[in-house]
Amino acid sequence: MSGPPAVEVEGVTKRFGDITALESVTFHVDAGEIFGFIGPDGAGKTTLFRILTTLLCPDAGSARVLGQDVVRELWALRSRIGYMPGRFSLYPDLTVEENLRFFASVFGTTVEAQRDVIAPIYGQIAPFRDRRAGALSGGMKQKLALSCALVHRPDILILDEPTTGVDAVSRREFWDLLSTLRAGGLTILVSTPYMDEADRCDRVALIQKGRVLQIARPDAIGDQYPLPLFAVSARERVGLLAAVRSFAHTASVYPFGAELHYADARTGIAPQTIVSELSAHLTVAGLHRVSVTPMRAGIEDTFMRLMSDPARDLELADASRAT
Amino acid sequence: MTAPLESDDRTPAIEARELTRRFGDFVAVDAISFQVRRGEVFGFLGANGAGKTTAIRMLIGLLAPTSGSATVAGHDVATEADAIRRRIGYMSQRFSLYEDLTVRENIQLYGGIYGLTVAQIRARMDALLQRLGLEHAEKKMVRALPLGWKQKLAFSVALLHEPRVVFLDEPTGGVDPITRRQFWQMIYDAAAAGTTVFVTTHYMDEAEYCDRISIMVDGHIAAMGTPAQLKQDSGVATVDDVFVKLARPQLAGTAL
Numbered sequence: 001m002s003g004p005p006a007v008e009v010e011g012v013t014k015r016f017g018d019i020t021a022l023e024s025v026t027f028h029v030d031a032g033e034i035f036g037f038i039g040p041d042g043a044g045k046t047t048l049f050r051i052l053t054t055l056l057c058p059d060a061g062s063a064r065v066l067g068q069d070v071v072r073e074l075w076a077l078r079s080r081i082g083y084m085p086g087r088f089s090l091y092p093d094l095t096v097e098e099n100l101r102f103f104a105s106v107f108g109t110t111v112e113a114q115r116d117v118i119a120p121i122y123g124q125i126a127p128f129r130d131r132r133a134g135a136l137s138g139g140m141k142q143k144l145a146l147s148c149a150l151v152h153r154p155d156i157l158i159l160d161e162p163t164t165g166v167d168a169v170s171r172r173e174f175w176d177l178l179s180t181l182r183a184g185g186l187t188i189l190v191s192t193p194y195m196d197e198a199d200r201c202d203r204v205a206l207i208q209k210g211r212v213l214q215i216a217r218p219d220a221i222g223d224q225y226p227l228p229l230f231a232v233s234a235r236e237r238v239g240l241l242a243a244v245r246s247f248a249h250t251a252s253v254y255p256f257g258a259e260l261h262y263a264d265a266r267t268g269i270a271p272q273t274i275v276s277e278l279s280a281h282l283t284v285a286g287l288h289r290v291s292v293t294p295m296r297a298g299i300e301d302t303f304m305r306l307m308s309d310p311a312r313d314l315e316l317a318d319a320s321r322a323t
Numbered sequence: 324m325t326a327p328l329e330s331d332d333r334t335p336a337i338e339a340r341e342l343t344r345r346f347g348d349f350v351a352v353d354a355i356s357f358q359v360r361r362g363e364v365f366g367f368l369g370a371n372g373a374g375k376t377t378a379i380r381m382l383i384g385l386l387a388p389t390s391g392s393a394t395v396a397g398h399d400v401a402t403e404a405d406a407i408r409r410r411i412g413y414m415s416q417r418f419s420l421y422e423d424l425t426v427r428e429n430i431q432l433y434g435g436i437y438g439l440t441v442a443q444i445r446a447r448m449d450a451l452l453q454r455l456g457l458e459h460a461e462k463k464m465v466r467a468l469p470l471g472w473k474q475k476l477a478f479s480v481a482l483l484h485e486p487r488v489v490f491l492d493e494p495t496g497g498v499d500p501i502t503r504r505q506f507w508q509m510i511y512d513a514a515a516a517g518t519t520v521f522v523t524t525h526y527m528d529e530a531e532y533c534d535r536i537s538i539m540v541d542g543h544i545a546a547m548g549t550p551a552q553l554k555q556d557s558g559v560a561t562v563d564d565v566f567v568k569l570a571r572p573q574l575a576g577t578a579l
Contacts, residue, residue, distance in 0.1 A: 040499035041470045138371040165496060167370040167525055168563055169571040193497045194526075208499070238511070254504050257531035257561065258550065300500050308501060 004067055006031045006156055006187040007052065011061035014047050021047040023210040024061065029189060029203075034182050036201035037191040038299070044210040045191035046086055049160045052189070053083045066155055079107055082154030084145050086161040092134025096125055096144055099133050100151055107152030114151050120180055122147045139170040146177065157181065159190040163197065175200045195300045206303050213306040222297030225305060227251050227263040228271055230278070231295045234287040243285040247278055254304060261301055262292075334397050336361045336488050336519035337382065341391035344377050351377040353542035354391060359535075361487075364510060364520045366530050368562075369539030370570045375523055376492075378539070382521070383490055384408055396487040409437065412481030412518075415492035419477030422466035426457060429465055430480060437484035444483075451479045471502030478509055482518065489513065491522040495529065507532050527563035536562065538569050545569045 007029035014022040022044045029035040037045050050056040052065055054074035063070045068077040090099045097111075100122070104111050111118075125143050128136065133144060142162055149157060159178075163171045175197065178188055190201070198204045198218040206213040206221070214221065234240045237258075244253045244262055251265035264274050271294040282290045297305075337359040344352040352374045359365045369375045380386040382395055384404030393400045396410040420429045430451065434444035452458045455475055465473060474494055481489055491510070495503045507529065514520050514534075522533065530536050530550060537547040546553050546569055550562050557565045 040502075041497035165371075165493070165525070167373075167570070168527055169370055169567055171525075172567070172571075195500065254501075255507065255532060257528040304500050307499065 003031050005029060006033070006066060007035075007189065008064045009048075009052075009061070010063075012048070012051060012058045012063055013060040014044075014051065014056065014058050020210050022051075022058075025207075025210070025212055026061075027205055027212060027215055029187060031187050032182065032185055033202045034178060034188045034190065034200065036198055036204040037189070037207050038193070038195055038198055038204050038303070039191075039207035040193050042209070043207045045207060046160055047210075048207075049083075049158055049189070049191060053081055053158055054078055079152060080155045082149035082152070082157045084149040084157075084159045084162055086164065088141055088145065090133045090141070090145055090148060093132060095130050095132055096136070097129040099144060100147055103148040104151045109152055111151065114153055117153050118147045118150050121150070121177055138166055139173070142166065142170075142174060143177070146174075150181075154186075156187045156189070159188065161191050161193065163192055163194060171197065195298075195303060198299045204299070206299070206306060208303075208307045214302065218299065221299050221302050225297030225302055227265065227267065227305075228269070228274055229295050229297050229301060230262045230264070230271075230274065231256075231291075231293045232260045232262045232278070232282075233258065233289075233291045234282060235289040236287050239285075240282070240287060243282050243287055244278070246285070247281050249274075249277075252304070252308070254301075256300070261295070263301075263305070334361075335359060335394075336363070337365075337393070337395050337521065339378075339382070339391070339393040342378065342381060342388055342393050343390045344374075344381060344386065345389045350542050352381070355539070355542075355544050356391075357537060357544060357547060359488075359519055359521060361519055362514050362517050364514050364522065364532070364534045366533030366536035367521060367523045367539070368530055368536055368566060369523075373539040373570070374542040375539055379490060379492060379521075379523070383411060383413055409484070410487045412484070412486040412489035413492075414474075414477045414481040414489075414494055416474070416494065416496045420465045420473060420480065423464060425462050425464055426452070426468075426476065427461040429476075430483065433480050433483055439484060447483055451483070455479060471498050471505075474498055474502070475506060475509065478506065478513075482513060486518065488519040488521060491520065493523055493525065495524060495526060503529070527561065527566060530562040530566075538566060540570050 005028040009025060009027050012022055012025045025048060039045055047056065051058050051063055051070060054070050054077055057071055065077055066080055070077065094102065100111050104114065121143050125140055128140060133141065136144065163174055182188055201218060203215060203217050205215045232244060240260060241253065241255065244250060244260055249265050251263040253260050253262045275292045279290050279292050335358040339355055339357050341354040341356055342352060343354050355378060367375055377386065381388050381400055382393055384400050384407045387401055395407045398406040400407060424432065430448045431444055452461055478494060495506055510520050524530065533550065535549050537544045553565045554560065554562065557568050559565055559568065
């Protein structure tokens, strides 16, 4: 991408009392990118997005969106950002059409003047224009919220967990809409707890407990995985986990759908040697139809590896101190 | 769990027969029939608006069926709702524990609601806190716990009265991937002890962890079986693909 970054964040820190919500977060987003923040609840995603949308001030560090400082130039910046907060933010007692008109008027424009911008999304909910927003289904609410975030023709879209609690098929449809908007040149920042959505982003940041763990293109996120990784399956699903755990060289083993992902603690050993040793171990343990296959680490493998540091054990102690 | 058996061991933990609920002209749940065995982990999947919540509300005795019937732990949902509520546990992401009570107070409150004696509550609280490694947090406000701990605690509290069946409504939404897997280990432990687990989720990898799953589409059960059976029947590699194929055929084959 050419041109100045759409978002530049340097060393942003935010505390609430004793809790550090963001710890020296640094990243940039290119113009025209879909940039994803991926992490569980409590990772700091919402705090970060509230800073970027000028709703919170950072305690330290700086953030610029579209070249403007989020603290000093907030009034110039606000009208250029389209923001969809995590919780349903529309007026449930107003109709679909009334919500859209309200948000247009707040930004000094009209729905008619912006019809082309919202048409791809609003077209899908227009049949319900006279329905109260509170009576819409989850997927429809989400599309209305996106329409309201777009109605003032923003230069950047910031979406806080737009797909949380949304079923797997509606999530696909929503990401298709985002891809359409990106093709029109819009920069999009989006957060999600669903790791499988990373593939729909140009780049992603993995975030946990206020820290950015890694930033990469989705297809490269597993490149830094430090250990040999294998997909393991057997006929006996329940006994398999315990049997793999009892292998002498296990670094980690986690269920992944119908398989387990096994990381070997040794490096510098041929994958085929590990395949043979582990297969033999599992067969001796009495398992049938054993399969051990070398694999590339995916985003969830990487995330679990990065988050399982000793500091995590202090999580509860931290929380206790916060009371 | 060591709850005394009141009915034959072979009686299904949950049985729905043509269970139906209408709201005006709208049929939210349309004559669904299924059985869940004792100790089974049963995944109840479906798109938003497919009728899952309405079906669960009928099964836990909060909503009367329009027609059809269902039994849970051997009791009829329409006529024995009180008996059912004493024999089931329930947790969801939206409502589980009281945020401004401590861990200990939440356990005492739920123990009391479920009619446990003071001695039972004390013994089970100690065992529960030790199992979760929360001994030192018992006087902390629930609001101060990380989400993953809250969800594990909420599940344990839902099991406090040793229910026959536990209903889990999206218990792992927003939870980190390690805690999500620890939570599923707790589900397996409960099932191995004889508790029947009825669970909903939007994480399709979790659907693979269930003994059997059903997929609801527009009020009907469109498919039911083991994850392996459903994948084989649909000729696809993952439960996610099965789900998309059934719920939104026009999207099948596209990437997430």
